[in-house]
Amino acid sequence: MTDTMNDAAFVEFQRVQKSYDGENLVVKDLNLAMPKGEFLTMLGPSGSGKTTCLMMLAGFETATHGEILLDGKPINNIPPHKRGIGMVFQNYALFPHMTVAENLSFPLEVRNLGKSEREEKVKRALDMVQMGQFGGRRPAQLSGGQQQRIALARALVFEPELVLMDEPLGALDKQLREHMQFEITRLAHELGITTVYVTHDQTEALTMSDRVAVFDDGRIQQLAPPDQLYEEPENSFVAQFIGENNTLEGVVKSIDGNTCLIQLDDGSEIDAVPINVHNPGERTKVSIRPERVEFNKDRLHADAHTLTATVKEFIYMGDVFRFRMSVAGNDDFIVKTRNAPDAIRLTPGQEVEIGWLAQDCRALDA
Template sequence: MLDTGSEQAFVAFERVQKSYDGETLVVKDLNLDIAKGEFLTMLGPSGSGKTTCLMMLAGFETATHGEIRLQGKEINNIPPHKRGIGMVFQNYALFPHMTVAENLSFPLEVRKIGKSERETKIKRALDMVQMGQFGGRRPAQLSGGQQQRIALARALVFEPELVLMDEPLGALDKQLRETLQFEITRLAHDLGITVVYVTHDQTEALTMSDRVAVFDDGRIQQLAAPDALYEEPQNSFVAQFIGENNTLHGTVKQMGKESCTVELASGEVIEALPVNVSQVGDRTLVSIRPERVEIDPAPGTMEHTLDAEVKEFIYMGDVFRTRLAVAGKDDFVVKTRNRANQTRLRPGQKIRIGWMPQDCRALDP
């Protein structure tokens, strides 16, 4: 487990704020510690503040208030080129008039590294990203995926301890993106570098990261390991933003430590984990993941069962996605694995669905 205590923090944001116009804060009172060797992803919609945080860490933006520290040293006033941080952007940012080897040589020349050592480091970096044969080519002669590998090699060539990545795979097709996700994660762990990664792609964040900071409206809404983020969202924004999610509106009728009773807007009564509600009468949004719901469960196997009507049944290869009308809403989704002899449902069919109370979370409305 990574130690993310503030004494050990490799990167620390302390009460950091950012405003471009002196009035509106795009980053609000950010406190965040990142451990050495950690792969941390900043995830959120456009305008949530994640890229601004990355740019302040890189030195391309200045914090309006607060302190940013690297290895315990304040870096607010240190220019970008003196921070010793590797950067990878979505648009590659390679010099078009230089060969691949010259692109990689540039950050080494800036650091006054001798010619023979430069050649050794360039070869090692190109081999790392499986581009050893491409040193003599120019960026225009490479595909998008190859250019992104070179951009990654250039960020790693001077052996930085911290690498920042801003939507680096955003311009690539799905299959190539998935390949590079695994390669970047493997490289980061093999080299022991710290990575701060910015994306709006939830799958990317969940598959690559040690921890994910979910941003909205200039604040971190939740900071957790990927599985905790998905299984245990702390508010309705995170529940809705991470993965697919079902929500039902209701009111808290009874309140206990481990569970609460919720009366849904349609009149049904269910049990849920009280995550973001505090008292009887609170309005709530009950959250249930599609894969936690069972269709026509065997009697007595599920604590909650509700009537449902099939609206749509979609074959997706490995799973079936069924859209249902449940408790007055017609956008309730259930995902079931594609098994042998699976019954295919048809629109208009009446069924029962069920789930367990521990899979159901009472969040803010």
């Protein structure tokens, strides 16, 4: 998971804790190391501590315990304006009384750069986000997406090595958001900036990041590249939070190396990969992704495990069919299948055999 001894780490949290009221910990024992140039996303529900972590890194909150290191140096006692970290805020925080160019020029002015140098850098930054024409406008005269670009340019104009983004796309509509996701990752990689990105939108996290840290209850639940996070969740919170997930509850009967036998609550037995179950008799939640479930007998793998399911609902979604089924006492078991020419449309009430490979079925904590 996290490697606190990483020497090459550019940003490092060491056993960081944060409490606001002296009674509850908002961040509990956070350990995290980021190499230079990485795009890391902090993902989690609201109140999970991800924004607090970002604010501690930016210097607007102080850690109650532990060290935060930037490029090997502890920064706990360095005020925010001396940290040299670029930041993009949720509502952009563009100064309304300044023009776009003045907004971009501000960080350069406080660094006492000369006028011509400032103008050159502002122009370059505006061109970088394709907003070269808009230098003379006021933020209020721009659309949400344009403001977003300016906020991005302003965070990058003084060439910080680390940029923090606090849910920067939250206020945009879906289409624009997808476009900006692409734009931000492209810039981050082109400029080689280390980026910490906070969001509660899992699609955003999966599509943009090199690695994602899933936060819950003040802890990092899993820190992994997107594909690993989706396909190999390490606990049932991550499995539930990332993507769509089916959960079947049961008890571990036996464990044999890379497989274990689970007896579900309705009595049926299935094979699964033991992830964080260790002893027979433990309760477990078995996680399986909707698209890994198959009911077309022709495609069902010979080794696949089968259960009987009753179709409750058929939802047509265009590119995919979505079925809600009742499986082993769970009425919300979802199965997805691609809308291919040979796809079968089940009707509610129908009984089918469904199956999956044991390796797609992960036995997690209860």
